[in-house]
Amino acid sequence: MLDLFSQLLTDYTLRTVALGAATLGIVGGGLGSYAVLRGQSLLGDAISHAALPGIALAFLITGSKAPLPLMLGAAGTGVLATLLIIGVTTTTRVPYDSALALALSAFFGIGLVLLTYLQQHAGAAQAGLDSFLFGQAAALVEHDVVVMAVLGGIALLALLLFWKEFKLLAFDPDFGRSLGFPIRMLDIVLTTLLVVAIVIGLQTVGVVLMSAVIVAPAAAARQWTDRLGVMVALAATFGALSGVSGAVVSGATANLPTGPTIVLCMGAIVIVSLLLAPNRGLLWRWWRQRSTSRRLRQERVLCDLYTLAAKHGAGNRPHEAATLDAMVSGPTRTVYVLRRLAEQGLVAETPDGRWHLTDEGLEEARRLADERNLVLDATIDDA
Amino acid sequence: MSLPQIEIQLVATVVAVACALPGAFLVLRRMGMMSDAISHAILPGIVVGVFVVGSLHSPLLVVAAALTGLLTAALVETINSTGQVKEDAAIGLVFPILFSLGVILIAKFAGDMHLDTDAVLLGELAFAPFNRFTAFGLDFGPRALWTMGGVLVLNALFLALFYKELKLATFDPGLAASLGFRPRVLHYALMGLVSLTAVSAFDAVGSILVVALMVGPPMTAYLLTDRLEWMIGLSAAFGVLNALVGYWGAHVLDVSIAGTMATTTGLVFGLVLLAAPERGLIAQWRRTRRQKWQFAVEMLAIHLRQHENTPEAARECRVDHLQEHLNWDGPFAERVVERAVSRGSVRRENGHLRLTDEGREVAQEAATRT
Numbered sequence: 001m002l003d004l005f006s007q008l009l010t011d012y013t014l015r016t017v018a019l020g021a022a023t024l025g026i027v028g029g030g031l032g033s034y035a036v037l038r039g040q041s042l043l044g045d046a047i048s049h050a051a052l053p054g055i056a057l058a059f060l061i062t063g064s065k066a067p068l069p070l071m072l073g074a075a076g077t078g079v080l081a082t083l084l085i086i087g088v089t090t091t092t093r094v095p096y097d098s099a100l101a102l103a104l105s106a107f108f109g110i111g112l113v114l115l116t117y118l119q120q121h122a123g124a125a126q127a128g129l130d131s132f133l134f135g136q137a138a139a140l141v142e143h144d145v146v147v148m149a150v151l152g153g154i155a156l157l158a159l160l161l162f163w164k165e166f167k168l169l170a171f172d173p174d175f176g177r178s179l180g181f182p183i184r185m186l187d188i189v190l191t192t193l194l195v196v197a198i199v200i201g202l203q204t205v206g207v208v209l210m211s212a213v214i215v216a217p218a219a220a221a222r223q224w225t226d227r228l229g230v231m232v233a234l235a236a237t238f239g240a241l242s243g244v245s246g247a248v249v250s251g252a253t254a255n256l257p258t259g260p261t262i263v264l265c266m267g268a269i270v271i272v273s274l275l276l277a278p279n280r281g282l283l284w285r286w287w288r289q290r291s292t293s294r295r296l297r298q299e300r301v302l303c304d305l306y307t308l309a310a311k312h313g314a315g316n317r318p319h320e321a322a323t324l325d326a327m328v329s330g331p332t333r334t335v336y337v338l339r340r341l342a343e344q345g346l347v348a349e350t351p352d353g354r355w356h357l358t359d360e361g362l363e364e365a366r367r368l369a370d371e372r373n374l375v376l377d378a379t380i381d382d383a
Numbered sequence: 384m385s386l387p388q389i390e391i392q393l394v395a396t397v398v399a400v401a402c403a404l405p406g407a408f409l410v411l412r413r414m415g416m417m418s419d420a421i422s423h424a425i426l427p428g429i430v431v432g433v434f435v436v437g438s439l440h441s442p443l444l445v446v447a448a449a450l451t452g453l454l455t456a457a458l459v460e461t462i463n464s465t466g467q468v469k470e471d472a473a474i475g476l477v478f479p480i481l482f483s484l485g486v487i488l489i490a491k492f493a494g495d496m497h498l499d500t501d502a503v504l505l506g507e508l509a510f511a512p513f514n515r516f517t518a519f520g521l522d523f524g525p526r527a528l529w530t531m532g533g534v535l536v537l538n539a540l541f542l543a544l545f546y547k548e549l550k551l552a553t554f555d556p557g558l559a560a561s562l563g564f565r566p567r568v569l570h571y572a573l574m575g576l577v578s579l580t581a582v583s584a585f586d587a588v589g590s591i592l593v594v595a596l597m598v599g600p601p602m603t604a605y606l607l608t609d610r611l612e613w614m615i616g617l618s619a620a621f622g623v624l625n626a627l628v629g630y631w632g633a634h635v636l637d638v639s640i641a642g643t644m645a646t647t648t649g650l651v652f653g654l655v656l657l658a659a660p661e662r663g664l665i666a667q668w669r670r671t672r673r674q675k676w677q678f679a680v681e682m683l684a685i686h687l688r689q690h691e692n693t694p695e696a697a698r699e700c701r702v703d704h705l706q707e708h709l710n711w712d713g714p715f716a717e718r719v720v721e722r723a724v725s726r727g728s729v730r731r732e733n734g735h736l737r738l739t740d741e742g743r744e745v746a747q748e749a750a751t752r753t
Contacts, residue, residue: 036469036472039469039471040471041469041471041472041474041475042416042471042474042475044475045416045419045475049591088656091664091667092606092656092662093605093662094410094602094605094606095410095413095415096413097413097414097415097416097471098409098410098413098415098416098598098601098602099415099602100415100416101415101416101418101419101594101597101598102415102595102598102599102602102648102649102652103649104419104591104594105419105591105592105594105595105598105599105645105648105649106595106599106645106646106648106649106650106652107649108591108645109591109592109595109641109642109643109644109645109646109648109649110642110645110646110649111642112505112591112638112639112641112642112645113633113636113638113639113642113643113646114638115639115642116637116638116639116642117636117637117638120637120638134486208423208479208482209479209482209483211475211478211479212475212476212479212480212483214475215472215475215476215479216476216479216480218472219468219472219476222467222468223467255490255491256487256490256491257486257487257490259483259486260482260483260484260486260487260490261483261487263479263480263483264480264483264484264487266480267476267480267483270476274462274465274467274468280467282465282467
């Protein structure tokens with residue numbers, strides 16, 4: 001493991017790939033948080049597919065494979081697809097997700113047409129453009145990473161500058177409109193920033209897997225916090241972490257493509273977060289539910305003992321566990337509950353195996369009965 | 384046309400119709416992106432299937448991959464049901480992870496197998512005629528034609544048998560559940576069909592085109608009709624149209640067939656979006672315009688009726704007065720009056736406006752309507 005990380009510092013290719021993947025993770029995680037919160041998780045998938053024709057067009061026009069023109073082209077068609085999707089869903093009854101699916105496949109189709117056209121006509125110069133389909137992290141050079149970092153930095157800076165406005169847009173756009181904020185404009189700007197985040201990642205993970213970079217870190221971060229700032233920071237951290245570990249692991253293993261490895265790292269973080277995050281995590285919830293239902297069962301038995309005691313007019317009169325079984329609906333064996341109550345000193349077992357309330361238990365039961373407005377047709381003398 | 388060309392078009396047609404049938408329900412049930420998710424997520428199923436079976440063309444492979452499709456639907460539902468992740472985010476999580484697993488499996492273990500990720504994603508329809516189905520020493524045509532034909536029959540059969548149930552579960556899931564139709568079982572059955580169709584089609588047309596053919600034609604049909612039967616029929620028809628136009632487009636331009644078919648699907652939707660008789664953008668624009676003028680003429684008629692035969696009629700019933708009273712600027716008021724005159728609701732009499740009998744009726748009707 002240490003070996004791997006020392007390699008990270010010395011190996012040029014590995015360091016470049018890791019830096020690129022980290023950049024992509026930070027920007028994708030940060031902006032993806034907004035996409036996930038605003039119910040646009042799948043928009044990222046549509047945008048990344050729609051970027052393909054832009055890449056091909058940019059190459060067709062400039063004839064170069066320099067990262068900046070390709071990214072600009074990709075961003076152009078990505079934004080166009082987003083606008084078309086919004087246009088179609090607001091003017092017709094076509095559902096949003098179908099519009100996404102059609103935009104995704106039609107734009108990708110155009111991209112495919114252009115790529116095959118280039119293959120026929122542009123000779124060897126176009127070779128490598130199809131690496132955008134699945135990404136080719138290993139082919140990243142320092143210049144690519146610099147462009148990624150600059151564009152991503154601008155996007156994150158914009159996110160910080162308009163923090164308050166975007167927050168309003170994400171949580172209560174109607175309120176924002178009533179305050180006079182240009183919500184429509186903000187929506188377009190934030191979506192454009194998302195496009196930037198996607199575009200800078202295409203070369204590393206490709207169009208198909210980009211969706212995970214947008215959704216996974218954000219969905220994982222959401223489990224740990226209810227605060228937007230913390231969520232964005234956590235998502236960026238998770239993104240960077242999976243980017244670097246994906247790059248390192250795939251660099252150290254033969255035949256392990258980088259993009260998919262990064263996505264699997266993100267998947268692992270999501271699973272851990274879903275299970276373990278405090279409050280929202282599934283294990284946490286399971287444990288809380290168990291302790292709640294255990295407490296409710298105990299209180300129920302205490303109240304039953306109290307009812308029996310009231311009927312007999314004596315607080316410490318012992319009863320059979322079977323009597324209590326009969327009072328509880330469902331298959332609960334009260335004897336286990338009684339033993340747990342005995343540990344707390346609320347009930348005690350008589351030598352012949354019957355159970356009665358202790359003084360403490362009586363007091364606790366009286367308090368519970370009071371709380372629940374338990375109506376008794378008799379009173380108990382204080383023992 | 385040569386024989387391979389005819390065969391390619393036949394395969395494309397059958398694929399298009401086979402995709403359109405479950406696709407219509409996907410669109411109506413707002414699950415269009417499930418076609419994208421499933422068609423990507425079946426990759427690990429295909430890979431594992433190939434490992435186990437050893438061939439790309441075995442019925443068992445189809446079963447393995449279709450099960451992966453069902454697994455995708457189940458995973459999405461499980462994650463969504465925890466209430467911690469929204470459904471769209473769950474879809475966006477599950478399919479890239481499964482797809483990544485598939486890509487990694489291919490890269491690690493399938494080096495010497497005839498299977499690569501490009502093929503799954505993009506497909507190559509042009510190769511369909513080379514893979515023949517032969518039995519008893521006879522050539523029965525392209526294998527893809529038979530598999531997709533089988534899937535088409537299965538899809539059609541399922542729709543025919545469970546048409547009423549699907550319709551009810553799609554439009555009123557609550558009622559369907561209360562009548563005991565098990566919407567969840569139907570949901571998974573539909574997901575199974577989508578997976579089966581995607582798996583069988585990937586090798587011929589690739590998963591992206593499967594998405595286009597599943598959602599594109601039904602969306603186009605949805606703009607044209609309100610009847611489910613018509614929608615399904617039109618979807619199939621549009622699917623065939625897209626496939627054939629796409630094929631010839633690719634032929635002329637010498638580019639990817641799947642690419643042109645997906646492009647055509649988008650273009651045809653765009654055209655119908657513009658030109659559809661009722662829901663099209665042009666029709667919407669014309670309707671709004673017509674309503675605007677009709678409303679203005681009615682307002683004018685009501686205004687004139689209000690002041691007819693009153694002392695202030697001479698003052699109120701002039702074109703330039705409309706500006707103050709109805710807040711219409713001069714040119715607009717003039718155009719409204721022109722329209723009203725040409726419709727015979729209003730007469731001009733030396734600078735004053737007078738309602739005709741017809742105009743009185745218009746005012747009466749508009750007033751009672753509101």
